[in-house]
Amino acid sequence: MRNAFAAALVKAARSDPRVVLLTGDHGYALFDEMRRVCPGQYINAGVAEQNMVGVAAGLAKGGFRPVVYGLSAFVPVRVLEQIKLDVCYESLPVIFMGDGAGVVYSSLGTSHQSTEDVAALRGVPCMSILSPADASEMTAVMDLAFSSARPVYVRMGKADLGVVHENIPDLQWGRMIPVQKGAGPLVWLATGSMMQTALAAARDWPGSAVWSVPCIKPLDAEHVAAVCGRHEAVVVLEEHSVYGGLGSAVAECTSTHGPTWICRVGVQDRFSRYCGSYDYLMREHKLDVESVKAQVRDFLIMRQVRQSVRPLAA
């Protein structure tokens, strides 16, 4: 997936001299091809993220198409105010790449982990948020991002979890992508790194429908509610806080257009406690396949109990 990003960047930079990459001294080896092919369009802005985003805004005002690369713990979170004031207030065409989103840097600790970036950005007007699940989605996401004349954040999480789509999917703003058809009681909506987990866990509920959600903002509320309305309950999965991310967004959409039962799987409002491998930390946060299945089973039991106590029908 990271290679798909690097390839999309080089392709855009070769065809459009206005495309410039700014990195905050991150991305070792990732930009080798970019530096070889378009050395003049590569800017290492040093370990100074606030200035980097302001410079990107100035470049965009001067007619360039900046791509700002950083770890998602720093871009967008450390520079949220620069993104809000310098870029989004004028709706400038700047693409922000947040790498290592979630708990990818499992052994480096809290400073490099990022489970609040989507929540931080969702409330900033003019900003779109994309979160690809595999290399094909990344290609589609970068096409969409470069076609936009507005600010875009691309959340790049665990990148080597395998293929979701055999071909590059048709990605449109606000729309989800069907991955597995099904008319069963459950629909699973997953973004980024949680896509494979959703597919694996859903096998325990035959007939499940599974959708990928690479476009977290904007989200077509009626489309989301319509998809959810075909099933009895919804499971939303993200490697992000359960506050303010995709689960919240789906709950917002459905609460207006078609209230339903939603199991929000994500990080439960806490920091990682321990050090370890990525798989270990995903288990610690109960985001591995077995933990997800257990959460969904508990959720369905809770739903059944609540419905029998307080039936919705008159």
Add this chain to the structure above:
Amino acid sequence: MRTFDSHRLRQTVLRMSKAGSTVHVACAFSLIEMLAVLYRKHLNAPGTGPDDPNRNYLVLSKGHGVMAQYACMHELGWLTDDDIDRYFADGTKLKGLSDAHVPGLEVTSGSLGHGLSVGVGLALAAKRKGTNQKVFAIVGDGEANEGAIWEALLFASHFHLSNLITIIDANGFQAMGTTHEVMDLGHIADKLKAFGLETREVDGHNEAALDRVLTELIHLPGDKPRGLVAHTVKGKGVSFMAGDNRWHYTRLSDETYKAAMAELAGCGGEVHA
């Protein structure tokens, strides 16, 4: 086009401040001569508008002084008397801090330490496009507490942005006291030099000296970014405001408004009824 007379510019600031019952009068007054010289000679070509693609950029990183810039935009005819005398009225466009949605204001500032970086980006864009555009970025000495200012200066030097002229409005005050008391900057010109800027110092209220040094900095050979420390007086121009930091916050009463307007009229400004 009018002449950017400093007394009339200060009177325009007072009109706005009275109309809107606003603060930050003193923050604007230290900038008046600096902006007058820039607008008169170093920014837009005569007759061009605020969105002229070939303009030199005036980046007011120190957004609190925005009324001084409005006063100059009024001289240019970019703002009307109505804009001035209905400042802060419901549904109007001019805010109390620099706002990039207003044609003529290049950046959104007031949260400090933003504008200079955007100015650096504009300067880099101009260099890469091969235009001859300059960027004049005005930074407050209080604003220089912000770490992002120093990130921006490092970047400007590293990327040889000789078309960036960073002007420090060194009025010696910030919100809660003197810069010496709050966060001592030491010798600011030495700091700019240490960051690789070709640096000059000037009396920020002497228009002839300002014009001379700005012209020198613009034409100086070499690839270093340029720095200018303008030594100014916060509240300059009205005797009871000069050097009194209360005028960062104080609103004009009928009496102080009349007294200030009359004092400026006596110095060559316009007589207002």
